[in-house]
């Protein structure tokens with residue numbers, strides 16, 4: 223069966239230096255897509271470019287710090303100068319924090335909002351006209367944490383709820399006009415994200431069972447070929463995300479708190495929990 227969307231010829235991936243972005247970039251390059259790799263860690267991006275080219279693929283490094291105001295505009299301009307017609311934008315760069323909301327450093331919160339929300343929105347906004355003309359795709363990496371509040375990851379969870387909402391709205395806005403917008407919602411994944419999120423995160427009920435990066439890449443490639451707006455990675459994660467819709471909101475928030483609480487702060491942790 224032929225895919226519902228043509229294979230991308232040129233893809234820009236944010237957060238390509240690590241984890242999901244790095245693996246997805248390699249997978250797309252292996253399928254023949256010229257991948258434009260962006261993040262702050264230039265040596266890691268160059269190493270990935272080297273591996274892709276050694277395997278016969280094409281890759282270009284375009285460094286950017288998306289926490290800097292105006293970074294999306296500058297990245298768009300840098301990509302324009304390459305004169306490579308991007309037909310897939312993967313907004314993957316992001317990070318989170320686990321712990322009490324009041325303990326999060328103000329600069330960390332600002333940077334997270336800038337990367338996870340502002341840069342993602344501005345980059346999408348910059349690229350949409352060209353992607354509409356090319357019948358392209360925007361793939362936004364959200365999270366299963368988007369489906370319910372995330373106590374102890376409150377601001378991070380809110381950024382992912384934003385990404386999911388934006389993506390589904392844009393999917394409906396552009397559906398039928400040639401531009402495909404999709405949100406990918408992985409549950410917890412074994413990547414450096416976990417170490418960056420803080421020492422307590424692995425002890426929580428939610429982060430005990432982890433997806434692999436390969437699981438997420440498979441789901442991302444499937445999302446690129448489907449017509450739907452949202453893809454949740456993992457069957458159990460799908461069930462958990464849907465069940466939150468039918469529960470009273472206070473109950474959902476309290477269950478989330480129990481599942482995401484750092485060890486020692488809550489006595490009640492459901493062994494079945496598998497939220498974000």
Ligand SMILES: NC(=O)c1ccc[n+]([C@@H]2O[C@H](COP(=O)([O-])OP(=O)(O)OC[C@H]3O[C@@H](n4cnc5c(N)ncnc54)[C@H](OP(=O)(O)O)[C@@H]3O)[C@@H](O)[C@H]2O)c1
Pocket residue numbers: 236237238239240241242243260261262263264286287288289290314315316317318337363364365366407408409410411412413414415416418498
């Ligand atoms: N791992 C999970 O459990 C999980 C679950 C659901 C969703 N997600 C989402 O999946 C996406 C990828 O995360 P991951 O798990 O692959 O984590 P990761 O391995 O830590 O990768 C995060 C990527 O974001 C980039 N990034 C961070 N800050 C940046 C900045 N200021 N400017 C530019 N790039 C920046 C990093 O590159 P540099 O540091 O080189 O800049 C890195 O390439 C994120 O949006 C995350 O929220 C992760």
